[in-house]
Amino acid sequence: MENGRFLVSSSPHIRSGESTQRIMMDVAIALLPALFSGIWFFGLRALMMTIVAVVFAVASEVVMQKVMKRPVTVKDFSAVVTGMLIAFNVPSTLPLWMVAIGAIFAIVIVKQCFGGVGHNFINPALAARAMLLASWPVDMTAWVTPGVDAVTTATPLALIKGTEAVNVVLPNVMDLFVGNVGGCIGETSALALLIGGLYLLYRKVISYRIPVIYIATVGVFAFMFSGFDLSYVPYHVFAGGLFLGAIFMATDYSSSPMTAKGQIIFAIGCGFLTSVIRFFGGYPEGVSYSILLMNIATPLIDRFTLPRKFGEVKKSA
Amino acid sequence: MKKLTFKGGTHPPHSKKATEKLALEKANAPKTVVIPMQQHIGAPCDPIVAVGDEVKVGQKIGEAKGFVSVPVHSSVSGKVTAIEPRMYSGGTKVTCVVIESDMQDTIHESVTSKGSLEALSADDIKNIIKEAGIVGMGGAAFPTHVKLAPPPEKNVDTVILNGAECEPYLTADHRLMLENPEDVVLGLQAFMKVLNVSKGYIGIEDNKVDAIEVMQKAAQGKAGIEVVVLHAKYPQGAEKQLINACTGREVPSGGLPADAGVVVNNVGTAAAVAKAIKTGMPLVERIVTITGAGINNPKNLLVKIGTNFREVVDQCGGFKGNPQKIIAGGPMMGIAQFHIDIPVIKGTSGILVLSEEEARLPESSNCIRCGKCVDVCPINLMPAGLSAHALLDNYDQAEGLHAMDCIECGSCSFVCPAKRPLVESIRLAKREILAKRRKAQAK
Secondary structure, eight states, rough: SSSSOOOOSOOOOOOOOOOHHHHHHHHHHHHHHHHHHHHHHHHHHHHHHHHHHHHHHHHHHHHHHTTOOOOOOOGGOOOOHHHHHHTTSBTSOOHHHHHHHHHIIIIIIIIGGGSSSTTTTSSHHHHHHHEEEEEEOOGGGBBSSSSSOOHHHHHHHHHTTTTTOOOOOOOOOOHHHHHOOSBBBBTTOOHHHHHHHHHHHHSSSSSSSSHHHHHHHHHHHHHTTSSSGGGGHHHHHTTTTHHHHHIIIIIIIITTTTTTHHHHHHHHHHHHHHHHHHHHSSOOOOOHHHHHHHHHHHHHHHTTTOOOTTTTTOOOO | OBBBOOOOOOOOOOOOHHHHHHOOOOOOOSEEEEEESSSSOOOOOOEOOOOOOOOOOOOEEEOOOSSSSOOOOOOEEEEEEEEEEEEOTTTEEEEEEEEEEOOOBBTTTTOOOOOOTTSOOOOHHHHHHHTTTOOOOOTTTBHHHHTTTTTSSOOOOOOEEEEOSSSSOOHHHHHHHHHHHHHHHHHHHHHHHHOOOOOEEEEEEEHHHHHHHHHHHHHOOOOOHHHHEEHHHHHHSSSHHHHHHHHHOOOOOTTGGGTTTTEEEEHHHHHHHHHHHHHHOOEEEEEEEEEEEBBOEEEEEETTTTTTTHHHHHHHTOOOOOOOOEEEETTTTTEEOOOOOOOOOOOEEEEEEEOOOOOOOOOOOOOOOHHHHHHHHHHOOHHHHHHHHHHOOOOOHHTTTTTOOOOOOOOHHHOOOOOOOHHHHHHHHHHHHHHHHHHHHOO
């Protein structure tokens, strides 16, 4: 280059070491504790289902991008995360082919048809869960107790709601926190999800805003809607998909607001809708629908929460 | 020690280790200098010498045209050999006076001490600053005397000296503060006298602890002058962010620092003013940090204006490896140069040479809406949204999202994990919006 021409580009001339791939890998790493707890409580089938979901998610992304003649971007790990989240959002007894269909639906319809990573207007994994629940409601609610002698059971939230006439006693709060209860593969262990969430906070992948405010809002509304009965609060906070949803799915970048103020509104909205569905709706669980509903409101929230620009002259009233 | 700062911002690696401990050295005298008639923001100068003329150090060779303009002086003694358009670091050709040095460095008769600060009136000082061709030394090179003449209705009550040097790699201001603190303080006193204010701050980032100590010592007993310790965070040295950190005031959108009652100058500018008052020598040399992975022996050099980049680089042991990028200024806001045969000018704070690896342009991918750009934007804009509009040529929408408030610090592009061209596209939108406004005005 001594006598040649040098490279010219617009500043800045240095970039941080962050990358989409690094962020998505961090999310995948943060999901590992929940995967281990899923395997511990529901057996190797949980692992099998996760593998199937990831393989089909990644494969359908490659195929779809080839068909659409777009650059293949599976190296960014986002399809891996989607695959893991789909498996985490279904019961451990779900037939593998249904898991595969969920993964294909999430990637092909929800993600790639709308422009790929960053352009999905709702969380692909949750959309897949909603689709599966609408299509195969019986299989999607076939809960079993953790352990080798898995028997049919109900989720703690269904027990509270009394929608299912199963002769099971309500589990204690400790089992609930650790995840030794019926439910989807990745959602039952609040502890494992919390560990993953702390890792994401430490890596600055997510901010505390959405998970903390979401969970706190659910706690507050559970207290209010249950007629100010504190004993309901731990069940509503630790049971069901709240931790999984609040830490890993409501924080999905593409479908949540970008501004701090917007994220707070989004989280409160999620918490409120979750409680309304749980207490007054037809379903025992409301995390996935509440997040999906707030996903749709995200562009609106972003528009109305533009940050006050530096030096903006206050309009005199 | 209380540390002040602003909201937002980011933390690029400082990369100052290579030169921060290296004392200033005088660069070798150049055989030829190429002095552009435009080194400042504003109207270019008219050359007032002709080919064949003999000139001396400090002699005026370009006369300012208009108020927003400053004269240009010769940095060597010798003979004018050409007056012609040449490339300079602004990326275009400008009229340059080429002088062959006689290596005598004979000083021009006009260069004499202007006496003590006490004996000079505010107007005298302003005139000395203008005639010495002094401009902002931080890089933008805005004529200093214009900053010192705010409209009377603006109640300016504070002068801030910018010693933040938040650009990575650069250590020119750092070394100046360490080695010449008295001149910095004298320059600040001159500014305070011109503006008739009693409050003067010197803002320094906390990654320059030694400079903070030295400046505090130099400022001791000087009425109204205070050293402000700032968090090392980019862009701490941006005018509006510096004012906000030191005084808590916000420059209104679209306004000037004077609207917040403040005038900001670089520490290098203050030292140049002190020199012009003490010795009468106009701005004919400056400190340049020559650094980066593509330089064998990084240095802080005192370089005569008009010296070829190549000569300066050769004094630093030449290129290391196969460098791909040369930047005039720092890595965040400096301007990439496509060849090296250009002169050092008044605004050249650094020559940064990046290796092949560092210069490689990142491939950009989809925005993942992570919001990091929103978090770091010191002006609280939405860089991702702005940039999306700009890339679709939707300049009206970009304007609605306050594109014109962008200070182009580049924090958004720096943090973007998808490596999107955020500030690059906003910069483009700003140019288009300005062009449209001018067109509308012309009608």
